[in-house]
Amino acid sequence: MARPLINVPAKVKRGQVFEIKTLISHIMETGFRYTTTGQRIPRDIITFFSCSYNGEEIFSADFYPAVSANPFLTFYTVATESGTLEFKWIGDNGFSETASVPVTVE
């Protein structure tokens, strides 16, 4: 059950810098752990995240095994026009999740 959770202010003023918070459920299995019988647990992580604002990429990040489970990311952008923020997570084993939230610029 992958589930993203996005927190963005409902309304922002034009020119205002605002914070975007994202959380997603993911085990982020490092690939460095072994079971009690010595079998390596295969890596299963998110490898890439991006956020676009009205179609333009404003933030992206590569993830590595040291990132915790259920990664929480926050970053900032400047309010330009009303529209949509789109989020994308891509990972091992074909993992892919998207989310989008509206932004109202006053």
Next chain:
Amino acid sequence: MTGSLPRCLIVAIALAACVASANGGDIPLDQRRSGYADLGRDTKAMQDDDTSNPATLWVLDGEALWNQKAGSANRACAECHGDATASMKGVAARYPAFDAVQKSPIDLEQRINLCRTERQNATPFAFESHELLALTAFIGRQSRGMPIVSTDEKLKPAIEAGRKLFMQRIGQIDMSCAQCHDDNWGKHLTSSLVPQGHPTGYPIYRLEWQNLGSLQRRLRNCMIGMRAEPFDYGAPEAVALEAYLMWRARGLPVETPAVRP
């Protein structure tokens, strides 16, 4: 996780040596503090904001399960219990509760599984399964901010049994829960602060686990640190300890789902 055991062992031995003669009593009611009070600023912020608290992911899954038909009865929890914000308000604050049918105390996880088997005709969820944790967190969330209540007379024998277990020296290290949580709270066990050990926030998102976990999982961690054999999930001893801990924390507000280091 096993990697941290030797550390616990060594420190616990050291601690055992220095508290061997300690003989403190119950913590006075007005001196009780939740583990929350001693969290770092970042961890507090994580717990305080639902959208940064990873446990919210489980609460939302629990809400989905609440509304989902299940079992051969093909009924959802919501069909009998309606809106959980009303029907489940305050429920987690008074569990473990005495079950009239079983004639014994049961904890919230067991209560949920009783409805799974008796009312939905479905197979019970495994302890610590994502589903059981999600439903427990969702139900627990409905009591957030409410004081823990432990007034049922029928729980008295379980609370007494739990108190005995709490005071009893166990395991290879020959320590009791009380030696840490009544007598030495506020001191450090390597980098960890020894809390008073109140069950105010369960199930918790524990950063060390990178996962949600139940109160019983937390107790198993302490027992393994004491080099004692943990009680099985759902064992009467485990439920008695839970009942004692809730009585000991009576009046403190429920924080579910809390974040702990």
